[in-house]
Amino acid sequence: MSNENISDKNKNREENMSQMTGKQETATDRNTNTSNTKGASATRSLGDVAAGREAKVGKAFTGGSGLEARGIHAWFGKKHVLQDISLEFATGTVTALIGPSGCGKSTFIRTLNRMHEFIPTAALAGQVLLDGKDVYEPGVDVTKIRLKVGMVFQKPNPFPSMTIKENVLSGLKLSQIKIQNSDELLESCLRRAGLWDEVKDRLNEYGGSLSGGQQQRLCIARSLAVNPQVLLMDEPCSALDPGSTLRIEETIRELADTMSVVIVTHNMQQAARVSDYTGFFLSDGGPGRLIEVASTVEIFTNPKEKRTEDYVSGRFG
């Protein structure tokens, strides 16, 4: 149902978009633009930030839907933590999930690549469709799902026993995929993660020797090596300084050209800067619910729900 909402809004957006088409830029230009606006953002509203980096809303849902959640409920033991979440993630877009702590954003994205089930008391209802097939269907090979839906965690967690090179290629080894030109893949993954220039001379050092921001980009490169369709990011910048955060945001924008990215963030500036769509989660003491989902500009300038407006304008949360 929320998807239809989005589609309706998209039509509205497209009218606005037509004025902006002149602003369609390449990924690199957009990044410079992001960094320029960042400095000035203190004096601008989040809506301006979101509008300044005009999103790919216009071409949304045309690239075929990669991943779709339908009526997801989740429990930990008897505690109902997520209620009826339906969301669609189109290829080539970035979706940000915002909301106060404990409203189920992380739990939700962990249901998308079946990491939810590792918590012993976890339970789930609903469907997650990847290319139209439910990933929770009996007989589905869960390791294949996780290859297609990669994940980057809150804390940078490169494998400590592996070098930078081994870390990037670890996904292939772990899932026993054989490839011919591993050096090319290594370079392309590190380039896409924006790390190549910093580490090209030290590929045989251990991952732990990098700084926090570099480690997180190494983790992104590691996720890219298995060529996922969707990349889930659970507060990827919360442990990083602003400079590293900016680098990762640039990386996210570049990645969105070829895959869909879902990012959980507490930082509304970040959501405004980086995402095409934003979903607002809220829990009123009970299970977390998806209050509103729309294009990011819409959420930050003209939200339909009062609670969304209160949250994005900093009145609570």
Next chain:
Amino acid sequence: MSQAILDVKPEYPWKLTPKDLVTDFLGALFTLASTLAIVGFSPLKGKLGFAITLIFMAVITTTIMSWIKLDRKAAFNSATTVLVYVTASFVIIALASVLYEIIRLGAPGFSFSIFTNDMSQTASDMPLTEGGLLHAVIGTAYIVTFATLISTPIGILTALYIVEVKGRFAGLVRFFVQAMSGVPSIVAGLFIFALWMIQLGNAYSAVAGGFALTVLMIPTVARTAEEVLKLIPSDLREAGLALGATQWRTVAMVVIPAARSGLITAVILGIARVVGETAPLLLTIGGADAINLNPTQGNMSAFPYYVWKNLLIGSENAISRAWLGVFVLMIVVLVFFTLARYLGAARGGRK
């Protein structure tokens, strides 16, 4: 301005002032003097009396001095500091005196010929230039290697079952491992003696001794490995699984390499637990004075057995042989541990 900055010299305001040093020195002098006075004029006599009085007086002096200088809190802090230092020095004194005795009594008999001879042609009472302990070296090497080869995989797999698989019986297995680590070593020897030798009809051999030590070694390896695996952050496991790996691949490629140096420590601790065990070996290896190169058959010697036998004989030269055995065992363990530490740290991924 810059000149002024250059003129500033580094200072150490937190270091003791000359006045502090003088008062501290006087305090120490007072402690020593009062201790000597008390030992001289009271029923507290001898080294023990001196040590106890000295500790007592040191605590009192430092406490009163800090009280006068600062306040009650500082006095309590000084008292506990002194007590901690005293307790730590007790441990160091105990260890150092053991080490000193072993070197004092064991080192004089040491020569390289002991590594080329056994005791088949030599009586224990003969001078230490005759004979050697090659048979004990070979025996201990066989027995400990055998025990390590069996215990390492079983111990680590048990730890993996408890920590990684978290199977239905994990709690039960954990309980048994803990209970087993408290088993007296002679019970392990008796168990193998009853099962392997009497029930299954095998004779004394290095293998039987190895089995007995295995019973003791598995719980040590398993418990230490369990603690080590628990320290590996679950982030790493999730990262592995999120890359599309099976649980087995994640454990083998991510968890175990990350825990590598800890797991090596677990094995070392297991070896340390069993290498000096005497009681289970007395029941299972039979003992020998000659080299036996066949681990599966025939009586075998070992360091603890060699020491025990020579102590029983009791003549001066035999007791020197026993100390020599302890001394060599200590060196072997030291060399081995250093090597294992070096290997464990060689590819030190974890920072």
